[in-house]
Amino acid sequence: MTEYRVTFLPDGKSIEVEEQTTIAEAAQKAGVYINNLCGGEGVCGECRVKVVKGEAEPHENASAFFSQQELDAGFVLACQTPVHSDLEVEIPPESRLEEEQIITAGEQWPTPEPGEEAPEVSLAPFKPLVRKIYLELPRPTLEDNITDIERVARELRRKIGWHSYDITLHCLQNLSDNLREHDWKITATVVKDKGGYRIQQVEPLDTSHRNFGVAVDVGTTTVVAQLVDLRTGRVSGIEGAHNMQAQYGEDVISRMIYACGKGGLHPLHKAIVENINSLIEKLVKASSISREDINAIVAAGNTTMSHFLLGLTPCAIRLEPYVPTADVYPQILASEIGIQINPLGILETIPSVASYVGGDIVAGIAACGIADHPKVQGLIDIGTNGEIAIGNNEWLVCCSASAGPAFEGGGTRCGMRATRGAIEKVQVKNGEVVYSTIGNAAPRGICGSGLIDCIYELVKNKIIASDGKFNRDRKDSRLRVQDEIPEYVIAPAEETETGQPIVITESDIDNLIKSKGAVFAAIKSLVEYIGLTFDQLDTFYVAGGFGNYLNIPKAIGIGLLPDIPHEKIKFIGNSSLTGARMALSSEAAFEKCLAVAKSTTNVELSNYQPFMDEFVAALFLPHTDHRLFPSVKY
Amino acid sequence: MTEYRVTFLPDGKSIEVEEQTTIAEAAQKAGVYINNLCGGEGVCGECRVKVVKGEAEPHENASAFFSQQELDAGFVLACQTPVHSDLEVEIPPESRLEEEQIITAGEQWPTPEPGEEAPEVSLAPFKPLVRKIYLELPRPTLEDNITDIERVARELRRKIGWHSYDITLHCLQNLSDNLREHDWKITATVVKDKGGYRIQQVEPLDTSHRNFGVAVDVGTTTVVAQLVDLRTGRVSGIEGAHNMQAQYGEDVISRMIYACGKGGLHPLHKAIVENINSLIEKLVKASSISREDINAIVAAGNTTMSHFLLGLTPCAIRLEPYVPTADVYPQILASEIGIQINPLGILETIPSVASYVGGDIVAGIAACGIADHPKVQGLIDIGTNGEIAIGNNEWLVCCSASAGPAFEGGGTRCGMRATRGAIEKVQVKNGEVVYSTIGNAAPRGICGSGLIDCIYELVKNKIIASDGKFNRDRKDSRLRVQDEIPEYVIAPAEETETGQPIVITESDIDNLIKSKGAVFAAIKSLVEYIGLTFDQLDTFYVAGGFGNYLNIPKAIGIGLLPDIPHEKIKFIGNSSLTGARMALSSEAAFEKCLAVAKSTTNVELSNYQPFMDEFVAALFLPHTDHRLFPSVKY
Ligand code: FES
Numbered sequence A, B: 001m002t003e004y005r006v007t008f009l010p011d012g013k014s015i016e017v018e019e020q021t022t023i024a025e026a027a028q029k030a031g032v033y034i035n036n037l038c039g040g041e042g043v044c045g046e047c048r049v050k051v052v053k054g055e056a057e058p059h060e061n062a063s064a065f066f067s068q069q070e071l072d073a074g075f076v077l078a079c080q081t082p083v084h085s086d087l088e089v090e091i092p093p094e095s096r097l098e099e100e101q102i103i104t105a106g107e108q109w110p111t112p113e114p115g116e117e118a119p120e121v122s123l124a125p126f127k128p129l130v131r132k133i134y135l136e137l138p139r140p141t142l143e144d145n146i147t148d149i150e151r152v153a154r155e156l157r158r159k160i161g162w163h164s165y166d167i168t169l170h171c172l173q174n175l176s177d178n179l180r181e182h183d184w185k186i187t188a189t190v191v192k193d194k195g196g197y198r199i200q201q202v203e204p205l206d207t208s209h210r211n212f213g214v215a216v217d218v219g220t221t222t223v224v225a226q227l228v229d230l231r232t233g234r235v236s237g238i239e240g241a242h243n244m245q246a247q248y249g250e251d252v253i254s255r256m257i258y259a260c261g262k263g264g265l266h267p268l269h270k271a272i273v274e275n276i277n278s279l280i281e282k283l284v285k286a287s288s289i290s291r292e293d294i295n296a297i298v299a300a301g302n303t304t305m306s307h308f309l310l311g312l313t314p315c316a317i318r319l320e321p322y323v324p325t326a327d328v329y330p331q332i333l334a335s336e337i338g339i340q341i342n343p344l345g346i347l348e349t350i351p352s353v354a355s356y357v358g359g360d361i362v363a364g365i366a367a368c369g370i371a372d373h374p375k376v377q378g379l380i381d382i383g384t385n386g387e388i389a390i391g392n393n394e395w396l397v398c399c400s401a402s403a404g405p406a407f408e409g410g411g412t413r414c415g416m417r418a419t420r421g422a423i424e425k426v427q428v429k430n431g432e433v434v435y436s437t438i439g440n441a442a443p444r445g446i447c448g449s450g451l452i453d454c455i456y457e458l459v460k461n462k463i464i465a466s467d468g469k470f471n472r473d474r475k476d477s478r479l480r481v482q483d484e485i486p487e488y489v490i491a492p493a494e495e496t497e498t499g500q501p502i503v504i505t506e507s508d509i510d511n512l513i514k515s516k517g518a519v520f521a522a523i524k525s526l527v528e529y530i531g532l533t534f535d536q537l538d539t540f541y542v543a544g545g546f547g548n549y550l551n552i553p554k555a556i557g558i559g560l561l562p563d564i565p566h567e568k569i570k571f572i573g574n575s576s577l578t579g580a581r582m583a584l585s586s587e588a589a590f591e592k593c594l595a596v597a598k599s600t601t602n603v604e605l606s607n608y609q610p611f612m613d614e615f616v617a618a619l620f621l622p623h624t625d626h627r628l629f630p631s632v633k634y
């Protein structure tokens, strides 16, 4: 019998085989692996190869597996194709052993909306956790009578990658009728889960445009939700609201006390679910879509918020030895906790590192790409806690310090969150105050970034001293005493929306000094803990609910951020939300979150003496040790 | 610095390392893999090794990972143990890469109850799909403050194997309180799913004795359920009932026609669910357990029954090209289809091979171990279909032929299923009939095995001829004509429970000849299809709802089974039920079912001419070609 040589690419192994041997058998002899799920029956399509030199005819049923273009390019099923000339056969990645597919063609990380920082994208290709894939299936014949669901899976493999797909009972129900009544045209909803891919639902005809997701930042003070079109990656809306849990306590600790006392967990769980439902309601209305079009939610929050969201008691988090129920959370149906989207829509919760370093910071790390770069970078997320992460693509450490609500607009007389009417920039010139508000509306209060500007300007203009006390001798009509409390008027009553003046009191300043002191002390302790100095940080990302804006030099000026070259500090807004959106839109980003949560080392500051010392030393504007802030000149 | 030699067993690789290097680092240098889930933090416990020579001290927290016995035996965590002498270190299987654990100690396949055939067990160690494991957890400390669920998983790894465990939201809810209120004593319910293991539930205190499963054979005629104690493997009860779907049609085809016509799927789905619920009700009452103690059901049925059970339309199964919705079914909660057991209890459905070779035959193949042995063996499951499988540990082929309900006690005047009061053995001697009934009760009818005996005896005694017609000339008081139909009286009216005589009519005989003809023709066609002859079969298992008994020589005598040495034919009763019970009780058996379903080749007889020819030739007692039955001498 004639023998022919078959060479396998890319690894170049070759073998002589008798005529009529199949390519699959030749590969086996040559010790080259080709997928072979159906055992060479020609029904699974796993053994696709490309004949690049020599002649090979596609087998009878080949059009069920390949597009015309692929057939023209020489694609055949290895198990169905006999050798009758010398061949060079290329084994494409999908036919090799279990290599993860990366889809790039036509799918790119979306252009961010105006006002939104572009995330690092190179390692997070667009591939949402839930995809809807429109399929036109070949009709079954006596020669090709695999089951309906296997026919769906086979077409999915051709279209989006050669995985094995889990199935749900739901996707089987009515499948037979749906296929036959709608001309074999269906849309499959494919969900990524930790273990792999699952066909969640099969709908008749093309519904692939009805696929939205919601990224949620569950903050202690505010909850923000972003609607994402999962077909394109485009952000179609954003809404925010106060965390309705505030009625049970301003900060995390008081809410835990409420939940673990007679109040119980339920009201706090319910509050956050209602928060999210009402944000979704708004998003859906504004975009004229239906709730059923939302198939996925990714939520990022601190560990306690994640527990509240999922209905898990956070009681052991609060007490030594600080133990959460879980730090990696299962994927669930959003409906299981009463969130009203598609009944088969999923909810993923970004994993936490530890009791006080939650999914919000993990999402933030993913959003700014710290874990992807060789250079050491830092991230600080300033909310009611200041959470800090430092690291690179080899290691990550993090810590957390209680900052109080000042930076989110809480705990100060006229504080408010960064929404319309909040004073966000302040300048004092010759005794005159120039401010601007979000949305250029009449001022209603002052948000975190306005507060930082304000304190900086007051010190700079010697209205307050380095210890935070008003310089009472100073003649300034804005500096006054009301009910024995000295205060400084930022916006007089006649300018404000409420008719009440917007002021800063000495106790506001005191609060802010404690907040910024805790944050700075935490940064410094962590940097020194890992044996670095500030100047070894390549980039320092600052995130937080300040609004759209943070004046870096002024934040350094009050001693909140370390005095490093300003261009190394980047304000990135709500990185928790950005990270949640990335995880929603990119499997790789979601997996990065899991990897970050697993590999980050938490440094517990609560009993760490160097932190205590740093904290006390930082209760000054900018700092008791002025050498730490050489660039700050008042 | 001093260097020491570390040798790793079992593969014997060795390396010199500096003092204080950890065993894990040494292994890495030596190119020996040790699990390392937590990255060497000493918290995951994945890197357990046994120091068999040399000195190594367990680290501080070692008692969280090892029993005293293990510590005494030299177990340490590789990542936490510095080298300070020459060492020989054994890497136990659980610390090696992803090798599947086989648990043997203390867990053995149960002794079968009296009257039950022992299944092949060597390849199906007892390890139920759902296990309840009682755990006493070490309390968390500041040094050991992993999350609650990770603490549960860590202890599970120690106790039942080193897997990663999926979690459900349910197992997290109340976990924190349950642990702390019950002294860290809990019972975890662990479920095997296709992908791996899942912690399904965590209950306070020790509930491990409350773990039962139910194996169900969903037959077209009868439904049989067996209660299994999943802690011991013991069978605690068995109940059977007529398939309540019979009201919509006697056989599978007429039920499909009903379901696919105006009747709809729902009544058939509901009927079988109610069937199972009422069997469970009986089992639970008889064993004085609670429905909530049942955590798993494994159901085996033909492809159509499996579809009905899961609420999937079987309509495309009936028509060319015979396409089921699915042949591998997802694991679901039994409650999803209304089966009343523990709300978190699972239901697995044994996968099918094809439209007319279902999970019942797959379970049967697993039960008799055909796929595990090098010698060629056969299995025939005789119900309303005769399904035949032939093969060995390298290949399997199967086919199916419609046999009609005769062998299950249907379609004949006095037929009944094999329950109390059924005539199961018949002998005719000198014109006298000797019979025995199931339970030695007064006869109520005649079951499949009784019918076979009967026909054989009637031919042997020349009461009927080889063509199945009564020898009307014969003088025999039992041979009579009623309403113009000749019949033979097996039990006269005065002996029966009903007061009606139990008789065999000519049309009963005719039915039986057609049934046995179809079965024999199918066996012969399949054997010849694969190029074998009968005498190449090492063993031929016969299963079916005949009751506890089938007389092999008589079954050969009427031409139902091939004429091979009698000792090669083994009657194994309800192998579908046995296989379902094995799958329930042994992960390996369940996986075997999956493998069998995937790898078995179905031979479609419906258009296969040799089968038609064989069928016609077999419509005789024993056969038109008497040379095929040399041992049969009437
Ligand atoms: S191996 Fe399945 S089609 Fe070739």
Ligand code: FES
Residues within 6 Å of the ligand: B035, B036, B037, B038, B039, B040, B041, B042, B043, B044, B045, B046, B047, B077, B078, B079, B080
């Ligand atoms: S690697 Fe995790 S305990 Fe050693």
